[in-house]
Each structure stands twice: as C-alpha cells, then as structure tokens.
Amino acid sequence: MTGTSRYSIWLTAHAVAVYLFLYVPILLLVGLSFNRSPLSAIWTGFTFDWYAKLFSDSEMIAAAQRSLFVAAAATVSATILGTAAAMGLARPAAPAKQTTAGLLYLPIVIPEIVLGCALLTFFSVTRWELSIWTVTLAHITFSVSYVAVVVRARLAGFDQSLKEAAMDLGAGPWGAFCRVTLPLILPGVIAAALLVFTVSIDDYVITSFVAGADSTTLPLKIASMVKTGLTPEVNAVSTLLLGLTMMLVLTAQRLLRGRPVRK
Amino acid sequence: MDCAVEIRSVSKRFGDFLAVDNVTLTIAPGEFFSLLGPSGCGKTTLLRILAGFEHPSSGSILIGGIEMAGVPPYDRPVNLVFQQYALFPHLTVAKNIAFGLRYQQVARRDRGKRISEALEMVRLSGLDQRKPDQLSGGQRQRVALARALVLRPRVLLLDEPLGALDQKLRKEMQVELKNLQKHLGITFVFVTHDQEEALTMSDRIAVMNGGKVEQADASATIFERPATRFVAAFLGAANVLEDHTTRFIVRPEKLFFRPDAAPAGGTSDSLPVVIEERVYQGINTVWTVRTDTGQRLTVCQQNTEPFDPAAASVGDRRHIWWDRRHAVPLTEDRP
Amino acid sequence: MKDRGGLALLAPTWLVLGGLLLLPLAILVGVSLHQPDDAGNAAPVSDWSAYLHSGDWTGNYAQSLHPIYLRIAVRSLWLAVATTILCLLIGYPVAYKIALTESANRKNLLLALAVVPFWTSFLIRISAWRLILQDQGVLNVMLMHMGLIQSPLKLMDTPLAVMIGLVYGELPFMILPLYASLEKLDRTLLEASADLGAGAGETFRRVTLPLSLPGVIAGCVLVFIPGIGQFIVSDLLGGSRTMLIGNLIQNQFTSGRDKPLGAAVALELTAAVLAMLVAYAIIARRRGMEVAL
Numbered sequence: 001m002t003g004t005s006r007y008s009i010w011l012t013a014h015a016v017a018v019y020l021f022l023y024v025p026i027l028l029l030v031g032l033s034f035n036r037s038p039l040s041a042i043w044t045g046f047t048f049d050w051y052a053k054l055f056s057d058s059e060m061i062a063a064a065q066r067s068l069f070v071a072a073a074a075t076v077s078a079t080i081l082g083t084a085a086a087m088g089l090a091r092p093a094a095p096a097k098q099t100t101a102g103l104l105y106l107p108i109v110i111p112e113i114v115l116g117c118a119l120l121t122f123f124s125v126t127r128w129e130l131s132i133w134t135v136t137l138a139h140i141t142f143s144v145s146y147v148a149v150v151v152r153a154r155l156a157g158f159d160q161s162l163k164e165a166a167m168d169l170g171a172g173p174w175g176a177f178c179r180v181t182l183p184l185i186l187p188g189v190i191a192a193a194l195l196v197f198t199v200s201i202d203d204y205v206i207t208s209f210v211a212g213a214d215s216t217t218l219p220l221k222i223a224s225m226v227k228t229g230l231t232p233e234v235n236a237v238s239t240l241l242l243g244l245t246m247m248l249v250l251t252a253q254r255l256l257r258g259r260p261v262r263k
Numbered sequence: 264m265d266c267a268v269e270i271r272s273v274s275k276r277f278g279d280f281l282a283v284d285n286v287t288l289t290i291a292p293g294e295f296f297s298l299l300g301p302s303g304c305g306k307t308t309l310l311r312i313l314a315g316f317e318h319p320s321s322g323s324i325l326i327g328g329i330e331m332a333g334v335p336p337y338d339r340p341v342n343l344v345f346q347q348y349a350l351f352p353h354l355t356v357a358k359n360i361a362f363g364l365r366y367q368q369v370a371r372r373d374r375g376k377r378i379s380e381a382l383e384m385v386r387l388s389g390l391d392q393r394k395p396d397q398l399s400g401g402q403r404q405r406v407a408l409a410r411a412l413v414l415r416p417r418v419l420l421l422d423e424p425l426g427a428l429d430q431k432l433r434k435e436m437q438v439e440l441k442n443l444q445k446h447l448g449i450t451f452v453f454v455t456h457d458q459e460e461a462l463t464m465s466d467r468i469a470v471m472n473g474g475k476v477e478q479a480d481a482s483a484t485i486f487e488r489p490a491t492r493f494v495a496a497f498l499g500a501a502n503v504l505e506d507h508t509t510r511f512i513v514r515p516e517k518l519f520f521r522p523d524a525a526p527a528g529g530t531s532d533s534l535p536v537v538i539e540e541r542v543y544q545g546i547n548t549v550w551t552v553r554t555d556t557g558q559r560l561t562v563c564q565q566n567t568e569p570f571d572p573a574a575a576s577v578g579d580r581r582h583i584w585w586d587r588r589h590a591v592p593l594t595e596d597r598p
Numbered sequence: 599m600k601d602r603g604g605l606a607l608l609a610p611t612w613l614v615l616g617g618l619l620l621l622p623l624a625i626l627v628g629v630s631l632h633q634p635d636d637a638g639n640a641a642p643v644s645d646w647s648a649y650l651h652s653g654d655w656t657g658n659y660a661q662s663l664h665p666i667y668l669r670i671a672v673r674s675l676w677l678a679v680a681t682t683i684l685c686l687l688i689g690y691p692v693a694y695k696i697a698l699t700e701s702a703n704r705k706n707l708l709l710a711l712a713v714v715p716f717w718t719s720f721l722i723r724i725s726a727w728r729l730i731l732q733d734q735g736v737l738n739v740m741l742m743h744m745g746l747i748q749s750p751l752k753l754m755d756t757p758l759a760v761m762i763g764l765v766y767g768e769l770p771f772m773i774l775p776l777y778a779s780l781e782k783l784d785r786t787l788l789e790a791s792a793d794l795g796a797g798a799g800e801t802f803r804r805v806t807l808p809l810s811l812p813g814v815i816a817g818c819v820l821v822f823i824p825g826i827g828q829f830i831v832s833d834l835l836g837g838s839r840t841m842l843i844g845n846l847i848q849n850q851f852t853s854g855r856d857k858p859l860g861a862a863v864a865l866e867l868t869a870a871v872l873a874m875l876v877a878y879a880i881i882a883r884r885r886g887m888e889v890a891l
Contacts, residue, residue, distance in 0.1 A: 007798055015695045015708075018688060022715055022769065025726035028736055032729060041729070041739035081610050088607030093600050100608055103615050109875055111827025113844045114626075114864045115619075117851055121629055121861065122622035124639070141618040144611060164316055165349035167336045169414065170366030173603070175337075179362070183353050195717060202719035205829055209851070219721050226725045226834065235729075238722045249717045253710055 026242065033235035050236040060221060060237060066132055067218040071200040074139035079193040081140070082147025083185075089148075090155045104149070107142040115142065116209030123210060130212030138210045139203060143196040150195065150256075154188030187255040194252040198245045266328075267292040267418050267450040268313065273322035274474075275308055282308040284474035285322070290418075290452060290467075295444050297453045297461040300471035301497070306454045307346075309471075310420050313452065314343045327417050337366070341418040342411035346426060348403045350395040356382075356406050357391035363414045381413035384443065401432050408440075418450045425460065437463050458498045462486060470494045487514070488591045495591075502560040503593070504534070510593045515549070515563035517589040520581045533584045536560070538577055543570075550575070552583065623868075630861035631655040638855030658862035667846065667863070674842040677757070678825035681764040685772040685821050686814065688765070693776035693813075694806075697783065709777065716770035724763050724834050731759050731835065755837030763831035768824065772817040779813020780806075812882070819878050823871050843867055 036045035054060055088094050089101060107115060119138050123130060162184070166176035204219040211220060218241065225234040268290040275283040283305045290296045298306035311317045313324060315336035324331040326340060336343075342363075351359050360381050364374050382388045385405035395403055404424055411419055421440075425433045441464045444451045455461050461468050462482050469479035470493070478490040486498055495501030495512045502513050525533035536552035539559070543566075550562040562583060575581055632640035633654065643649045661667070696712065699705040715723060730736045731753040738750040753759055783806065791801040829844030836842070841849075843863065850860030 005798070011691055011695045014691045018692045018769070019711060021766070022712075025730060025766070026715075026723065028729055029722070029726040032736075039734055041732075041734055041736045081614060084607040085611040088604045088611075091601055091604040091607075094604030094608060095601065096608070100611065103619075104611070106615070107619060109823065109871060110868055111824065111844070111864075111871060113827055113829050113847050114623075114868050117847060117860060117864050118622035118626045119618070120851065121626050121857070122618075125625055137618055140614065144614060148611070159347075159349070161345050161347060161349040162351060164336070165343075165345055165351070166362070168314060168316075168343045169363030169410065170337045171362075172335075172337055175366075180351055198717055202721065204719075204721045219719065222725070223721060223834075226728065234725070238719075238725065242718055242722055245718045246714055249714050250710060253713060257706070 029235055030239045030242070033232065033239045035232065035235075038232050050232040051240075053233050054236050054240075057233070059216075060218075060233075063216050063218045063221040064237075066135075066215060067201050070132060070136050070139055070217060071197050073136050074143050074200045075193050075197045077140050078143030078147050078196050079189060082144045082192065082196075083151050083189050085144065085148045086151035086155055087181075089152060090158075104145045107145040108149070112205040116206045119206065120209040130210055130215065132211075132215040134210045134212070135207055135215055135217065138206050139200045142206070143200060146196050146199060147189075147192040150192035151185065151188055154185050154256075158184065191252040191255040194248045194255075198248050198252075201241070202245060266290060267294070267326065268296075268452065269325040269328075270309070270313075271323050271325070273309070273312060273319045273324065275305075275312060275317060276320040281474050283312070283319070286471075286474075286476050287322075288469055288476060288479055290450060292417075292450055293448045295441065295451045295453065295464055295466045297455060297465040297468045298471055299455055299458060299461040299468050299497070301456055304471040305474040306456075306471050307422055310343070310422055310452065310454050313418070314341060314420055315339050340416055341420055342414055342416040343420045343422065344407050344411050344424045346422045346424065348395075348407040348424075350403055350406055350410075352395050355392050355394055356387070356398070359395070359406055360391075360410045360413050362410065367414060377413050381409040384412060385409045400427055401436070404428065404436065408443075412447070412449075416449065418452060419444075421451060421453045423454055423456070425455075433460070440464060462498075470497060472497075490594045492593060495593075504560075504590070511590045512593060513585045513590055515561040516547075516565070518560070518562045518583045518585050519564065520562070520575050521584050522581060524582050525584050530588075531584045531586050532590070533582045535580065535582050538575055538579045538581065541575075541577055552581075626861045627865060629858050630658050630865055632858045633657060634856045634858050636855075638850075638857050640858050658859045659866070661859055662863050662866060670841055670846050671843060673840070674826050674828070674844075677760065677764060677842065678822050678828075680761065681768055681825050682772075682818050682822045684761075684765050685769050686818060689769055689772035689817065690776055690814075693773050693780055696773075696777050697780035712770055712773050712777070716774065720767055720830055721834075724767055724830055727759070727763055727766065727835060728754065731762075754835065755839050757836070757840050759835040760832050760840045760842075763835045764825060764828060767831060768821045771820045771824070775816040775820060776810065776813045779810045779816070783809055815878070815882070819875070823874060827867055827871065 032041070033050055034046050034048070035043055036047045036049070037043070085100065085104060089097055094100075115138075119134070119141070120130075122128075123134050128134060158181070162180050163176050166180045167173070171179060202219060203217075204223055207217050208220055208223070211217060216224075218237070222234055222237060222241075266289045268288075270286055270288040270290075273283055273286050274281065286305075286309060298309060300306050308317060312319050313326070315331070315334060318332075331339060351362065354362070357378055360378050361374055364377060369377060378391065379388065382391060385408050387402060387405050387409065390398070390402065395406070398406065404427075407424070425436050425440075428436060437460055440451075444464075453461070453464065462485075465482050467479065467481050468485045470477045470485060472493050478485060478494045480488075480490075485494065489495035489498060489501065489512060492501065492503060492512075495503075499514065502515065502518070504511055504513060521533065524535065525531040534554055536554050538550060539553050540551040542549045545566075547563050547565055550564070552560050552562055554560065560583070629640045632643060635641035649655060692712070696705060696708045699708060728735065732738070733750040733752070733754070735753075737753065738747070741747045742750065787805055787809070788801055791805045796804065826842075827844055828842055829848060832840050832842045832845050833848075836845075847860045847864045847867070850856045850863070854860070
C-alpha cells in the first residue's frame with residue numbers, strides 16, 4: 001500500500017501543498033514583521049524596528065500584561081476545577097455523572113458568540129462592571145471544560161488496580177491519590193494547563209464582549225490594530241504571540257504523548 | 264488463635280447476579296490454601312472480599328479472629344498480589360517494594376534492610392533501581408510478591424499470579440512459591456483455575472462453582488475422593504458408574520484391562536467394554552471405551568511396558584477392572 | 599449521599615458552570631422575550647400577564663424570521679456546508695497520508711505540524727490572510743510584479759475571502775478526527791483486500807472509506823458547527839458585504855442596539871447547534887459507531 005506508486009506520489013504532493021497552505025500565511029506574517037516598509041507586501045529591507053516599537057508602546061505592554069494575568073489566573077483555577085471534575089467523573093458512584101459530563105461539554109459546543117452575549121447580559125443585569133475580573137471569570141468558564149476533557153481522556157486509560165494496590169499496601173485514599181494517581185496523571189494535567197493558557201491568551205470573541213474599556217487584552221488590541229490597518233507593529237506582536245503559543249502547544253503535545261498508564 | 268481466616272456464610276450480590284453464594288470456610292495459620300474453579304465461579308470475588316475491596320452482601324469475615332466488617336483494605340493484616348501485578352510504573356523496584364513500609368512506622372534506616380531482604384527472598388537482588396517496564400514478566404511477578412511480603416502480612420492473597428507466565432516459568436515459580444511459603448510460614452490464599460497448579464502447591468483446596476464451594480479438603484482427598492460430579496470432572500475426567508443403589512466415581516488411571524470379568528467376592532469389580540479410541544500420549548495412553556449400556560468411560564494407563572501393537576486396540580472387547588477401594592461414592596443426588 | 603468524595607470533587611464545577619453558564623443563558627432567554635428600549639437593552643415589562651397574553655413576547659423570534667435575517671442565516675448555512683465539504687476533500691488525503699506513515703518520528707512530526715494551528719490564535723491566522731488578500735497584499739503584489747495583472751484584484755471583503763478564511767481556519771479541525779479514525783485502521787485489512795483481488799481504488803472505496811466513516815462524520819461535525827457560528831472570519835475578511843449570523847448577533851449587541859433581537863438569534867443558533875449534536879449522538883449510537891468527539 002505504500003511505496004512509490006502513482007497514488008503515493010499524489011498523496012505526498014497534496015500533503016505538501018496543504019501544509020504549505022497552512023503555514024505560508026503564518027510565515028508571511030512572521031517575515032513581514034521584519035519588513036522595513038510600513039506598506040506590507042513590498043520588501044524593502046530587514047529591521048527590528050517594529051519589535052522595538054512594541055516595547056515602547058505602553059498600551060501594548062499593558063494589554064500584554066493583562067492577557068498574561070487573565071491567562072494565569074484562569075489557568076490555575078480551571079486546572080484545579082477541571083481536574084477535580086475529571087476525577088469526580090471517574091468515580092463509579094459519583095452523583096449526576098451524565099448531567100455533569102453534558103454540562104462540561106456545553107461551553108465547548110455552544111458558539112463563542114452566544115457565550116459572549118450571555119455573559120455580557122449576565123454582567124449587565126447584575127450591574128457587574130466590566131473589568132479584568134469579568135474577563136477572567138469568562139475565561140474560567142470555558143477553560144474548565146477543556147481541562148476536564150483532556151484529563152478525562154488521560155484518566156480513561158488509568159489502571160484502577162494501581163489505586164487498589166496502593167490501598168492494599170497501607171495507603172488511605174488520600175495517600176493513594178498523592179503517591180500514585182497524581183504523579184501518573186500529572187503530565188496530562190500540566191498539558192491541559194498549557195493548552196488552556198494558550199486558549200485564554202488567544203481568546204478574542206468572548207473577551208470582546210466582556211472586557212471593559214480599560215481591560216483591553218492583547219487579542220483585542222491586535223484586532224483593533226488589524227482593522228485600522230497599522231500593519232507592521234501588528235505583525236510583530238502577532239509573531240511574538242504565535243511563537244509563545246506554539247512553544248506551549250508543542251510542550252503540551254510532548255507531555256501528552258509520553259506513555260499513558262495502560263491497563 | 265485457631266484459624267487465620269474465617270469466612271462465615273458470606274454471600275455477594277452484584278445487582279441480580281449472585282457471585283458468592285453462602286460460603287463458609289476456615290483456613291488454618293501457615294496453610295497453603297487454594298480456591299480452585301472455572302472463570303466466573305466467584306473465587307476472585309471471594310479473594311477481593313478478603314482483601315477488603317468488596318463488601319460482603321451478607322455474612323462476615325474474620326482474620327486472626329478479628330471481625331473485618333468496616334475495616335478498609337489499608338488497615339487489614341493481609342496483602343494482595345494482583346493478577347497483573349499492579350506495579351507502580353513511575354517508581355523503581357526498590358521504591359515499589361518500600362511503598363507500604365511507610366505505613367508500618369518502619370524507621371528509615373531499617374527500610375533498606377527490609378527491602379534487600381525482600382529482594383533476596385524472591386531472588387531479584389541487584390535489580391532494585393530498575394523500573395517495571397524494564398523487567399520481564401517473571402521478574403515483575405516477583406517484585407509484586409516482594410512488595411507484599413516485605414510487609415510481613417498474616418495472610419498473603421494471590422490472584423492467579425502465575426497466569427501470565429509461560430509453561431516452564433510457571434512450573435518453576437510454583438515450586439518456588441511453595442518453598443517460600445513453607446519457609447516463611449505465612450498463610451497463603453491462592454486463586455487459580457488450573458487444577459494441576461492447585462494440587463502441586465496446596466495443603467487444602469476449595470473447589471468452587473457458581474459461587475458455591477463444592478468441596479473443601481486436603482489436596483489428595485479432593486483428587487482421590489471427589490464429593491460431587493463437578494469436582495470429579497474438574498480434576499480430570501471422571502467416570503461415573505452406577506450400581507443398583509449408588510453412583511460412584513472411578514478415576515481413569517485406577518482402571519485396568521483384563522480379558523475376563525472379575526470374580527465375585529474378590530477385591531475388584533469389573534465391566535465388559537468395547538474399545539473405541541486409543542490415544543498415545545508418551546507417558547500415558549488414554550483409551551475411550553464403551554459399556555454395554557452405551558456409556559463412555561475413560562481409561563488412562565502409564566506406558567510401563569514397551570509399545571506393543573498386539574495389546575488392546577480399537578474394536579477389541581475387554582473387561583475393565585478396579586479395586587473397590589477406588590470407587591468413590593458421590594454424596595450428591597444430582598444425576 | 600453515597601459518594602461524598604465524588605460530590606466534593608464535582609460541586610465546585612457545578613457552582614462555576616451553573617453560575618457562569620446556565621444562569622447567563624437563562625437570563626439571555628429572558629432578554630430574548632423582552633422588547634428593546636432606546637439604548638438597546640431589554641425594556642422592563644410592567645404587566646407580565648398582559649405582555650404574555652398579547653403574544654408580544656415572541657416578537658423577537660418573529661422578527662428573526664424576516665427575509666433580511668433569513669438571508670443571512672441561509673448564507674451562513676451554505677458557507678458552512680461548502681466549508682465542510684472543502685475541508686473534507688482537502689483534509690482527508692492529508693490525514694490518510696499521516697496515518698499511513700511508517701516512521702513513528704515522521705508521523706509525530708507531521709501530526710504536530712497539523713495540530714499546532716489547531717491551538718494557536720484563530721484571530722492571528724485569519725488576520726494573516728489580510729496580508730495576502732489586501733489590495734497591496736502579497737498576492738496582488740506578486741501578480742503585478744509578474745505582470746499577470748495590471749491593477750490589484752479586489753479580493754478582500756468578498757465571499758471568496760470569507761470562504762478561504764473559513765477553510766483555512768477549520769482545516770485542522772477536520773484533519774485531526776480523520777487521522778484518529780484512520781490511525782485505528784487495521785493495516786492487515788488492506789492487505790487482505792489486495793490479496794482478495796481489489797485494486798488500490800477499490801480497496802479505498804470498499805474498506806478504508808467505510809471504516810473511516812466515524813472520523814469523517816466527527817470531522818464534519820467539528821467543522822460545520824463552529825462554521826455556522828463564525829464571527830472572526832467574516833469580521834476581518836468579509837467586511838460589511840458578507841454578514842453571517844455571528845456578525846448579526848454581535849451587531850445587535852453593539853451598534854444595532856437591539857439586544858433582545860440579538861439574544862433571540864443567538865438562542866436560535868444555539869438550539870440549532872444542540873439539535874444537530876443530539877442528532878449526531880443518536881445516529882452514531884444507533885449505528886454502533888464510536889462517538890469520536
């Protein structure tokens with residue numbers, strides 16, 4: 001089925017074309033961020049100017065700080081909540097399992113627009129002023145689901161007899177969790193945390209609804225700059241953000257790939 | 264203390280399914296006791312009840328004379344060797360073995376000594392820094408054993424621990440386990456579906472079927488004097504014969520061929536048969552014969568004489584004789 | 599309570615999702631039943647029984663069926679369908695190629711390269727296309743430089759741009775489930791098929807394709823459903839010309855000043871999405887397929 005048959009060559013060519021399609025726009029973005037010319041496409045020379053401009057742009061830095069803060073806060077909360085939820089769902093006698101599982105899927109399947117509107121309406125009805133905290137709460141809402149889904153997948157392959165062995169040898173339920181379960185699911189939990197951090201840092205739609213005037217995050221700033229056509233700086237900050245998220249995602253990939261605990 | 268383990272009228276229900284049906288057994292200290300039976304007979308469930316991972320639906324368990332109701336697995340003086348070993352993949356062999364020592368308040372400096380003792384007991388010294396995925400199946404089995412034994416339990420429970428090993432290794436481990444048990448004097452409760460394994464290692468065997476104990480006796484008794492048809496069949500083909508009043512069993516190797524019928528008043532009884540099949544198995548020859556009433560019986564003879572084609576062959580008429588002492592009456596009245 | 603530990607683990611999630619998801623959605627439903635005031639917010643209702651009796655509470659939903667809005671819904675729908683089909687045609691061979699790669703290292707690399715876009719900023723990836731499609735964008739500059747065109751092609755703010763953006767954004771969502779399904783394919787089945795006389799095309803049609811169906815369906819669901827709720831692509835590449843449901847909703851919450859209408863449309867979208875997912879789950883379960891989501 002493999003080898004240098006006609007199909008194989010077409011398949012390879014097609015795959016190459018698709019990967020190019022996926023990455024050329026990104027590479028162009030990165031490349032043009034070093035372009036001396038402020039009118040994007042024509043290359044006039046290499047420069048770091050746009051990056052330098054970023055670091056002197058106080059609004060940009062503030063937006064970046066806010067994004068990092070929200071991502072960090074949302075990640076920590078969501079990871080704890082989501083991991084607990086995943087573990088709760090793994091127990092045979094847990095209450096309302098099906099409902100909880102369905103509830104956890106809801107933020108992922110409901111279109112972001114709807115979530116954004118719903119939260120905005122919620123905050124306005126409760127007279128809650130839009131701020132960095134409303135953004136954080138919104139991010140926690142959808143992040144919990146991502147963490148739960150990822151950790152559940154890891155737990156599914158978890159060998160229950162390991163927990164029993166720990167208890168047989170004298171460990172109570174808490175001891176069994178700390179010494180056996182946790183170390184073994186930790187790579188999965190960390191991977192989930194990294195992914196959720198990425199999602200939070202990149203989030204645009206929901207954030208655009210629940211951010212107040214002074215709580216502009218990085219994606220919001222980028223979007224407004226894109227629409228007003230201030231291209232080169234935007235390319236630079238986009239490149240940096242892409243670089244960061246790619247690193248996080250690749251790390252998470254590696255963690256998730258390492259030997260899950262098979263039965 | 265008279266018994267290490269007392270199982271009193273224990274039943275276990277899973278929904279509608281009765282996995283263990285009113286079982287009563289006593290196991291003496293230092294005994295090698297096996298639970299033998301086919302898959303689904305309830306032997307593993309019973310073992311897990313002893314370990315504390317299942318609660319009996321009714322009845323009680325006493326270990327060392329102490330009632331175990333409400334006592335969780337981590338507080339029981341028993342340890343379990345799991346069928347798939349359940350070694351902690353993120354810990355080395357040494358750390359695996361040391362795992363339970365923390366809960367026994369063993370001082371840190373003594374732990375090292377206990378670990379090396381345990382490793383020596385199972386002949387794995389030198390492998391302490393390896394991780395489970397770097398070990399062979401047989402080695403993993405020994406680590407699981409050492410991990411349980413290092414805690415010096417009153418009773419060691421073993422759930423078909425040799426199932427995943429190949430034939431040769433299995434036989435070696437059977438002997439090793441038996442010797443280990445004798446040397447340590449710990450009570451072993453061993454679950455298996457292999458009757459030969461049970462006979463090799465055990466002092467006493469409980470044969471289980473459909474959640475009930477069909478017979479619990481010394482190994483030789485189980486083998487020579489099965490109480491029910493199931494036990495007889497499970498431990499090797501059983502020939503069920505009837506005279507006018509009772510049914511009884513004669514083991515295949517206790518039957519031998521003679522040309523004529525046994526004289527009345529002697530020590531033997533006999534039946535006329537026709538030889539239907541003959542299978543040469545190296546050490547033994549197994550014959551299938553048919554009586555006048557159409558019943559099929561199995562005869563097994565050791566080939567002590569060199570192979571003689573003129574001896575009994577298919578189609579011949581012979582008589583099968585057995586010493587009356589080898590006829591075991593069935594105590595059940597089931598057909 | 600039988601499992602206190604389980605309760606303790608799940609309760610916080612109930613609180614958070616109950617308060618920040620279910621409650622807001624319920625409020626949204628409420629808003630959709632009101633009429634807008636001058637600022638666009640839900641006008642308070644003084645006499646509820648009269649209001650309910652009059653049937654005005656269905657006003658927004660009725661309004662959403664107006665031809666203008668229906669046109670937007672149809673456009674969103676057909677764009678989503680077209681995107682799904684394109685993603686399937688483009689993505690299947692890629693997933694196939696990755697799944698059939700023998701070298702484990704190469705497979706992991708290809709998979710990583712396909713996954714990374716999945717998790718990185720949708721916004722940034724789409725905005726990269728502006729660089730390409732703009733009047734002074736990379737594409738036009740290149741074509742003019744090569745002398746193929748005299749004046750720049752108007753590519754931005756067209757349905758074509760939105761289409762490209764949608765396919766570009768959603769492609770990884772199709773490749774991954776397809777890959778997961780193809781990966782599980784037993785190679786020996788392909789060998790058996792060849793042994794029994796089927797050529798490569800036949801084997802694909804009669805063995806590979808049917809067995810990868812769960813992945814195909816999962817991929818289509820994962821592309822179609824976010825597709826109809828799309829907002830970013832049409833916002834950045836479509837301009838005012840190509841308004842989709844997502845833009846419509848956002849519009850009502852900002853410059854359109856009609857939150858109740860926006861809420862109604864948002865809820866209709868949600869209902870449609872949930873209905874499709876439930877249908878998918880039922881069909882999958884009935885056919886005994888794994889629900890690969």
